[in-house]
Amino acid sequence: MQVSNVAVVGAGTMGASIAVALAMRGYPVIVKEATDELLEKGLANIEKLNKKRIEKGGNPEHIQEERNRIEGTTSYAKFADIDLVIEAVPENIDIKRSVFEDLDEYTNVNAILASNTSSLPITQIGAFTRRPDKVVGLHFFNPAHLMRLVEVIPGLETSTDTVETCLQFAQSLDKLAVRVDECASFLVNRLLGRYMNEALFCLQEGLAGIEEIDNAAREFVVPVGPLALRDMNGADIGLAVAKFNYQEYGERFTPPAILSEMVDANMLGRKTGAGFYLYDEKSGQKQGPNPRVAELLKSLKTEKKSDSFKVERLFLPMINEAFIALQERVCAAEDLDPALMAGLGMRRGPLTIAADIGLKECLEMLEDLHKTYGERFRPAPLLKRHVWARRLSVL
Ligand SMILES: NC(=O)c1ccc[n+]([C@@H]2O[C@H](COP(=O)([O-])OP(=O)(O)OC[C@H]3O[C@@H](n4cnc5c(N)ncnc54)[C@H](O)[C@@H]3O)[C@@H](O)[C@H]2O)c1
Missing domain, CATH: 3.40.50.720 (NAD(P)-binding Rossmann-like Domain)
Structure with a gap:
């Protein structure tokens, strides 16, 4: 037609x-x-x-x-x-x-x-x-x-x-x-949700600071760091989406506690002048990190379970979710990276990042993190099958 x-x-x-x-x-x-x-x-x-x-x-x-x-x-x-x-x-x-x-x-x-x-x-x-x-x-x-x-x-x-x-x-x-096959949050926002949550979990656990996380992510592959992006979209919207994904997909999408703390404190991001960063009242320009976030983090008393922060950690849940989505035939494998790149401005999509890290290395990292943190890092069966078959990439 x-x-x-x-x-x-x-x-x-x-x-x-x-x-x-x-x-x-x-x-x-x-x-x-x-x-x-x-x-x-x-x-x-x-x-x-x-x-x-x-x-x-x-x-x-x-x-x-x-x-x-x-x-x-x-x-x-x-x-x-x-x-x-x-x-x-x-x-x-x-x-x-x-x-x-x-x-x-x-x-x-x-x-x-x-x-x-x-x-x-x-x-x-x-x-x-x-x-x-x-x-x-x-x-x-x-x-x-x-x-x-x-x-x-x-x-x-x-x-x-x-x-x-x-x-x-x-x-x-x-x-x-x-x-994209019908599934909660469709493809791009579904994968984005896993990465946004992980950035907050890393912050919550004290593995890295606000700017450290954002700078590392930007240097690695995205145009805007995840915490600055959270401030743009608003913590209230972020929390609603995180809760919806959790309701639809279960435990691996558990929302990080800091998100509801931010909403309760009215630290929604740009629209309230304060989120993970502070914003100039007149120009709206981003200032430095918001010191009040540290107070909220302290009150959460999250146990630190890892020694160091690696930027790959932010993207592993997204990579794993990409494999789960492919398993469910949500989209064609060759469409996945281009969709993430066009939708989020990433310089490489998650399947390319996975191949660059090494599928075997991704699986090993996920298995280690799964032992420590549980469900949110359970490796996707399709990723395991690629490693067993000694494939170096999905595409
Ligand atoms: N905002 C985003 O970033 C974004 C991105 C992708 C998809 N979406 C989706 O797009 C849709 C719209 O979101 P939005 O952010 O533009 O919302 P919005 O609130 O900015 O705009 C909605 C508009 O619909 C109008 N409206 C309400 N009832 C109407 C009716 N009966 N007839 C005609 N107009 C009516 C409202 O007056 C309003 O102007 C939502 O389903 C949202 O989930 C939003």
């Missing part, structure tokens, strides 16, 4: 940047908001993104042409001719239900209904409609007009046609489109 007309429902953080991404590639876009006031706000979000693009050297005329392709509305009146709707309303299953019921009513029966949800099950969302074969996850990363990755997630009833159309559509936006 050829996608020509696209609509976005919700023009908040994601909806606005998705609309910009679509208009940048020549698509006419209808953006729907809930009320006139919210629509005004949503369109202002789009203007803000475009203003930033101009400040960064974008051509004002081209950007205005793109802006002209976006039309705001508060009704579904023009949805009859839409081929693909991308829903980006708040992450709440009741709100999603009401929007998908409306979409099912007001779009033509052939239209694909995609959700940008980060965590809600696509199969459940599909069941809100009479066309679950045409409901799919289209997971953009923030900001959608700059981030290259789109995860395409079929629910249980999603048709192959729908998936193929969405993969091609995402490619037409110049994105890396990766098919």
Whole structure:
């Protein structure tokens, strides 16, 4: 199916940047908001993104042409001719239900209904409609007009046609489109969660300080250290995601205690001016590490079980989770590293890092850590099988 007309429902953080991404590639876009006031706000979000693009050297005329392709509305009146709707309303299953019921009513029966949800099950969302074969996850990363990755997630009833159309559509936006099987947090955020937790566990145990962890991770492979990233996204969001992953995957995703301590102390990161780092009130610029974190850490009295900090330790849970995901056939092996690189800006993906460290060495490290720390380092059976087969890499 050829996608020509696209609509976005919700023009908040994601909806606005998705609309910009679509208009940048020549698509006419209808953006729907809930009320006139919210629509005004949503369109202002789009203007803000475009203003930033101009400040960064974008051509004002081209950007205005793109802006002209976006039309705001508060009704579904023009949805009859839409081929693909991308829903980006708040992450709440009741709100999603009401929007998908409306979409099912007001779009033509052939239209694909995609959700940008980060965590809600696509199969459940599909069941809100009479066309679950045409409901799919289209997971953009923030900001959608700059981030290259789109995860395409079929629910249980999603048709192959729908998936193929969405993969091609995402490619037409110049994105890396990766098919990801439905699982909690999908691929990239699932693997990210393991690494973010481990950074906090290392800090909690007193193996390394805030800057030491962030600098080591940056030098190793990521553009922003995990604690600085936690501050950007907010400890409250981080805690909700960590709890959700724990609920879905169990013990290996146990949230580190420091995270709820940070939330209780209102040290949420950039948005409260203090997280793992302090932020200048006026400029928002990152200052040094926040000394209050040390007090919280002291109160947790975590037993130190390792002698030293090695940067590889941060990435071992991510590598192990990558093997578990491959075992579950969540994505094709060749898609995994490119997805992590495009989604998180990593310079090497976890499978390449594993091969660089040595699969055998990874397994030995995991086995040692498993003895000391238990479940969160239990080696993935697929990793063991690669080592038994004397394979040097997955790819
Ligand atoms: N923020 C992120 O970094 C991020 C990244 C990837 C995916 N997501 C997912 O994208 C979705 C949207 O997240 P967000 O951060 O943009 O949320 P947001 O709160 O910034 O925006 C949601 C928008 O939806 C609008 N809305 C609510 N009900 C509506 C309705 N019935 N019709 C039209 N508009 C309606 C709201 O007015 C608001 O502007 C969520 O499912 C979230 O999990 C978010």
